[in-house]
Amino acid sequence: MKLYGYFRSGTSYRTRIAMNLKGLEYDYLAVNLAQDEQLAETFKTLNPQGLVPVLQADDVLLYQSPAILEWLEEVYPVPPLLPSDAAGRMQVRALSAMIGCDIHPINNRRILQYLRHELSVDEAQVITWCNRWISEGFAALEKRLAADHTRGKFCYGDTPTFADCYLIPQVSSARRFEVDLTPYPTIVAIDAHCRTLKAFIDAEPMQQPDAPQAI
Amino acid sequence: MKLYGYFRSGTSYRTRIAMNLKGLEYDYLAVNLAQDEQLAETFKTLNPQGLVPVLQADDVLLYQSPAILEWLEEVYPVPPLLPSDAAGRMQVRALSAMIGCDIHPINNRRILQYLRHELSVDEAQVITWCNRWISEGFAALEKRLAADHTRGKFCYGDTPTFADCYLIPQVSSARRFEVDLTPYPTIVAIDAHCRTLKAFIDAEPMQQPDAPQAI
Numbered sequence: 145m146k147l148y149g150y151f152r153s154g155t156s157y158r159t160r161i162a163m164n165l166k167g168l169e170y171d172y173l174a175v176n177l178a179q180d181e182q183l184a185e186t187f188k189t190l191n192p193q194g195l196v197p198v199l200q201a202d203d204v205l206l207y208q209s210p211a212i213l214e215w216l217e218e219v220y221p222v223p224p225l226l227p228s229d230a231a232g233r234m235q236v237r238a239l240s241a242m243i244g245c246d247i248h249p250i251n252n253r254r255i256l257q258y259l260r261h262e263l264s265v266d267e268a269q270v271i272t273w274c275n276r277w278i279s280e281g282f283a284a285l286e287k288r289l290a291a292d293h294t295r296g297k298f299c300y301g302d303t304p305t306f307a308d309c310y311l312i313p314q315v316s317s318a319r320r321f322e323v324d325l326t327p328y329p330t331i332v333a334i335d336a337h338c339r340t341l342k343a344f345i346d347a348e349p350m351q352q353p354d355a356p357q358a359i
Numbered sequence: 360m361k362l363y364g365y366f367r368s369g370t371s372y373r374t375r376i377a378m379n380l381k382g383l384e385y386d387y388l389a390v391n392l393a394q395d396e397q398l399a400e401t402f403k404t405l406n407p408q409g410l411v412p413v414l415q416a417d418d419v420l421l422y423q424s425p426a427i428l429e430w431l432e433e434v435y436p437v438p439p440l441l442p443s444d445a446a447g448r449m450q451v452r453a454l455s456a457m458i459g460c461d462i463h464p465i466n467n468r469r470i471l472q473y474l475r476h477e478l479s480v481d482e483a484q485v486i487t488w489c490n491r492w493i494s495e496g497f498a499a500l501e502k503r504l505a506a507d508h509t510r511g512k513f514c515y516g517d518t519p520t521f522a523d524c525y526l527i528p529q530v531s532s533a534r535r536f537e538v539d540l541t542p543y544p545t546i547v548a549i550d551a552h553c554r555t556l557k558a559f560i561d562a563e564p565m566q567q568p569d570a571p572q573a574i
Contacts, residue, residue, distance in 0.1 A: 193499035211452035237426035284408035
């Protein structure tokens, strides 16, 4: 399989985690978002939306990380990344959507570029923008996770699920934007636990071949 | 079942379509977003994120429309709103995510209120903002749908799927923001077909009890 992504892209990061958790090997193909390679015609023939990740698997070309994760779960069911009961799956998918719909897309690079260039928003206000949506989303997520009897070492139970694939990249992004994580101890604890595991470590942005190298 | 929603909310609208397509009856409970009722403590005990829709079904409290739709499909599988094969389900979920992640959340009321009140963006620029993300998303979606051999009268095949539940509310929102739909003939044709069907008509914002009444 070939995974087209970018080291720092949160949606690429979550897809790498899911593939690593499932023990799937793949070729990593970097698409440099900082140089707008995702908008080049060569990439747009793979995905007209001009967004990463794209997964080339056998004869299927997959796009949109929520759909890729569901496909991975159906085609490579072991180990499962969704609970075995409908209510549990609803909970994991809802936690995932809280991040994948209501936090991540609003702080996407194309949105921040629009704020900067079309609305002349200065860099301090761009940081405030990101902080606002991450903090608002994390506050709701923390409340859910802290109260939830199904939470374990991970967002749901004691094995990783989709929700952890979504959460860890979002925490990484929060740190980049210097969001104060003190109010979210449950999120911080789950993040700390996940980042001890090889599947999560190997998916980290700075572990990718297109990450800038330390001198 | 009890569905908490708002007549004009796109996520409530897509949930109503899915429930109507499945022939499920529900009590409609209006949460007035224009009066910020979703932020009241009474509603936040149902959903700490302060977002509609919320579905109370038997002993499960469901939130986040992507998770609600998947749960409906699992618990009420007939008629199906996903294709029977993994590649088809991937396609329908990806089309849904193109709308549910990359168009809808960016034009959400809370985002527009932030633009207006925190960034002092004027109303013309707010309309331009919405137009930009809807047009960019629809252009990619049109390209996909027009090229896709699996497209039929609906986004995928000749029976409705999740993708149509996502698309029709987004087209309705595009019309509200006066987006020029001329460049998207495939989207317009699918929308026109869906809006002849009772499940879609009954879910329309202006058919809901909390819609302003025509004099």
